[in-house]
Amino acid sequence: xxxxxxxxxxxxxxxxxxxxxxxxxxxxxxxxxxxxxxxxxxxxxxxxxxxxxxxxxxxxxxxxxxxxxxxxxxxxxxxxxxxxxxxxxxxxxxxxxxxxxxxxxxxxxxxxxxxxxxxxxxxxxxxxxxxxxxxxxxxxxxxxxxxxxxxxxxxxxxxxxxxxxxxxxxxxxxxxxxxxxxxxxxxxxxxxxxxxxxxxxxxxxxxxxxxxxxxxxxxxxxxxxxxxxxxxxxxxxxxxxxxxxxxxxxxxxxxxxxxxxxxxxxxxxxxxxxxxxxxxxxxxxxxxxxxxxxxx
Amino acid sequence: xxxxxxxxxxxxxxxxxxxxxxxxxxxxxxxxxxxxxxxxxxxxxxxxxxxxxxxxxxxxxxxxxxxxxxxxxxxxxxxxxxxxxxxxxxxxxxxxxxxxxxxxxxxxxxxxxxxxxxxxxxxxxxxxxxxxxxxxxxxxxxxxxxxxxxxxxxxxxxxxxxxxxxxxxxxxxxxxxxxxxxxxxxxxxxxxxxxxxxxxxxxxxxxxxxxxxxxxxxxxxxxxxxxxxxxxxxxxxxxxxxxxxxxxxxxxxxxxxxxxxxxxxxxxxxxxxxxxxxxxxxxxxxxxxxxxxxxxxxxxxxxxxxxxxxxxxxxxx
Numbered sequence: 001x002x003x004x005x006x007x008x009x010x011x012x013x014x015x016x017x018x019x020x021x022x023x024x025x026x027x028x029x030x031x032x033x034x035x036x037x038x039x040x041x042x043x044x045x046x047x048x049x050x051x052x053x054x055x056x057x058x059x060x061x062x063x064x065x066x067x068x069x070x071x072x073x074x075x076x077x078x079x080x081x082x083x084x085x086x087x088x089x090x091x092x093x094x095x096x097x098x099x100x101x102x103x104x105x106x107x108x109x110x111x112x113x114x115x116x117x118x119x120x121x122x123x124x125x126x127x128x129x130x131x132x133x134x135x136x137x138x139x140x141x142x143x144x145x146x147x148x149x150x151x152x153x154x155x156x157x158x159x160x161x162x163x164x165x166x167x168x169x170x171x172x173x174x175x176x177x178x179x180x181x182x183x184x185x186x187x188x189x190x191x192x193x194x195x196x197x198x199x200x201x202x203x204x205x206x207x208x209x210x211x212x213x214x215x216x217x218x219x220x221x222x223x224x225x226x227x228x229x230x231x232x233x234x235x236x237x238x239x240x241x242x243x244x245x246x247x248x249x250x251x252x253x254x255x256x257x258x259x260x261x262x263x264x265x266x267x268x269x270x271x272x273x274x275x276x277x278x279x280x281x282x283x284x285x286x287x288x289x290x291x292x293x294x295x296x
Numbered sequence: 297x298x299x300x301x302x303x304x305x306x307x308x309x310x311x312x313x314x315x316x317x318x319x320x321x322x323x324x325x326x327x328x329x330x331x332x333x334x335x336x337x338x339x340x341x342x343x344x345x346x347x348x349x350x351x352x353x354x355x356x357x358x359x360x361x362x363x364x365x366x367x368x369x370x371x372x373x374x375x376x377x378x379x380x381x382x383x384x385x386x387x388x389x390x391x392x393x394x395x396x397x398x399x400x401x402x403x404x405x406x407x408x409x410x411x412x413x414x415x416x417x418x419x420x421x422x423x424x425x426x427x428x429x430x431x432x433x434x435x436x437x438x439x440x441x442x443x444x445x446x447x448x449x450x451x452x453x454x455x456x457x458x459x460x461x462x463x464x465x466x467x468x469x470x471x472x473x474x475x476x477x478x479x480x481x482x483x484x485x486x487x488x489x490x491x492x493x494x495x496x497x498x499x500x501x502x503x504x505x506x507x508x509x510x511x512x513x514x515x516x517x518x519x520x521x522x523x524x525x526x527x528x529x530x531x532x533x534x535x536x537x538x539x540x541x542x543x544x545x546x547x548x549x550x551x552x553x554x555x556x557x558x559x560x561x562x563x564x565x566x567x568x569x570x571x572x573x574x575x576x577x578x579x580x581x582x583x584x585x586x587x588x589x590x591x592x593x594x595x596x597x598x599x600x601x602x603x604x605x606x607x608x609x610x611x612x613x
Contacts, residue, residue: 032384079557080553080556080557083557083558084556084557084560087560088560092328092383093560095383095384096330096384096387097556097557097560098556099384099387100509100510100513100552100555100556101552101553101556101557103506103509103510103552104510104549104550104551104552104553104554104555104556105549105553106549107545107546107548107549107552107553108546108549108550108553110545110549111543111545111546111548111549112546114545115542115543115545115546224502228392228395228502231388232392235385235388266399266402266403266411267399267403269399270395270396270399270400272392273392273393273395273396273399274392274396276388276389276391276392277389277392277393277396280378280381280385280388280389281377281378281380281389284380284381284385
């Protein structure tokens with residue numbers, strides 16, 4: 001039982017690392033990035049390619065993941081989402097174009113990774129980091145699990161604090177409420193958007209490397225599965241709310257673990273879809289979401 | 297010609313099926329409803345037709361017809377459920393509806409054949425039938441895009457609030473769109489499973505959502521013709537891209553992304569723009585354009601504005 005709770009917590013913190021960036025970008029600069037899953041996978045994959053050449057320790061691998069994730073995310077923003085937002089005539093059309101553009105871009109890193117790996121799962125067996133487990137009597141916990149938990153909740157706390165207390169965070173939230181008024185008040189939307197996308201991509205890269213360590217190996221298609229789960233976590237907690245994402249990721253991971261240990265497991269993929277659908281029907285703003293500001 | 301036709305029969309069939317599937321997303325989108333319920337209806341139609349054909353040996357018309365009716369009814373109920381949602385939220389709710397049906401099919405036991413699906417749905421459905429159905433559907437939709445009704449749907453898409461104030465029943469248009477989308481999707485799914493004689497949960501995944509969406513985005517979302525263009529391109533693209541070998545998926549991704557960024561109206565919109573420009577090119581244009589008369593009154597508009605107490609030059613973008 002305690003072991004199941006710990007596993008659910010680890011899964012939840014991986015969802016959290018992934019969903020945090022997506023939620024941040026969607027809730028503030030209005031970008032729902034469907035290439036996020038692909039960035040996540042490709043950052044982990046780049047770290048894999050690198051570690052084949054040079055045996056690296058865990059911190060270096062995490063740094064590589066964060067860097068690659070941030071760079072890819074910035075590229076997507078500059079090459080695709082910025083031109084779309086600049087030229088779109090209205091908000092709704094831009095949202096849809098961003099969705100489709102993200103889906104299209106997501107195919108590219110996926111195809112490259114599938115080609116290079118021949119769709120065989122890849123791992124970090126060449127890394128100098130060794131997974132060790134500690135037996136605490138009632139649970140067994142590995143060092144990767146500890147790093148994941150600390151990183152996820154620590155970063156969520158830092159980002160939550162930054163959005164509430166720091167001036168750029170305030171500016172970012174102002175964009176989320178009314179982008180035009182915010183830029184009239186002297187907020188540099190472009191710079192903040194780039195910063196947000198970099199942070200989101202970095203978090204995705206971090207989650208990718210940690211997941212690969214945690215599972216031992218991941219396949220190029222893993223990113224897609226994470227995308228819909230992160231989406232469910234965001235919808236569950238409320239778009240743009242950091243506490244909401246934490247709650248959403250944990251609840252989703254909890255339900256999934258519960259279903260996995262009590263049934264044969266074939267229903268587990270449906271949990272995320274069911275959660276998305278029900279939450280949208282009952283409470284479209286999520287558990288902790290704020291009322292959407294109407295812009296007409 | 298004949299030999300080519302038979303060696304490409306599967307692709308020809310897929311083109312028409314894809315066209316119907318793309319239409320099941322294009323019809324709602326035209327009314328401003330971002331719904332992927334058509335992909336779910338595709339699953340409903342595919343499984344209903346296969347089950348009825350295998351279990352009851354029903355004629356294809358009845359088997360597919362039953363699927364269409366079930367999906368249309370499901371579409372109506374879904375429209376009632378999601379009435380409060382719009383935009384991306386509606387899109388995601390309908391995506392999860394579609395993907396949930398896929399998991400449902402995996403867990404359906406004997407009825408749906410579980411993860412392996414159903415085999416041996418052999419019927420008398422021919423390519424001719426599929427083409428006939430598709431042509432009738434396209435003609436009906438083309439008629440619906442013209443005249444007063446077409447303009448009403450345009451109004452609902454562009455400005456729902458304005459549409460309501462013009463006396464258009466927006467809610468009814470939206471419900472109708474869900475029903476039509478369900479029927480179209482189910483027709484595509486039903487015909488596909490009878491042509492291939494099999495159906496499995498893999499046929500309805502996230503990739504089907506992506507395929508249908510890319511077809512209408514690249515083709516053009518505002519008309520049935522856009523869906524037709526998209527269906528032709530994305531059904532035949534894989535066989536054309538054989539030249540680039542292993543990199544065809546990369547090219548595919550680049551095409552989709554480029555279309556979303558640079559050609560938001562789709563190829564149809566591009567063609568219409570070009571045609572419009574060609575037709576208006578030879579019209580006489582007043583010298584200096586529309587700004588000419590203004591220039592006579594105020595040589596420097598900025599100075600004029602400043603004189604009237606307007607915003608100073610440096611404050612304007």
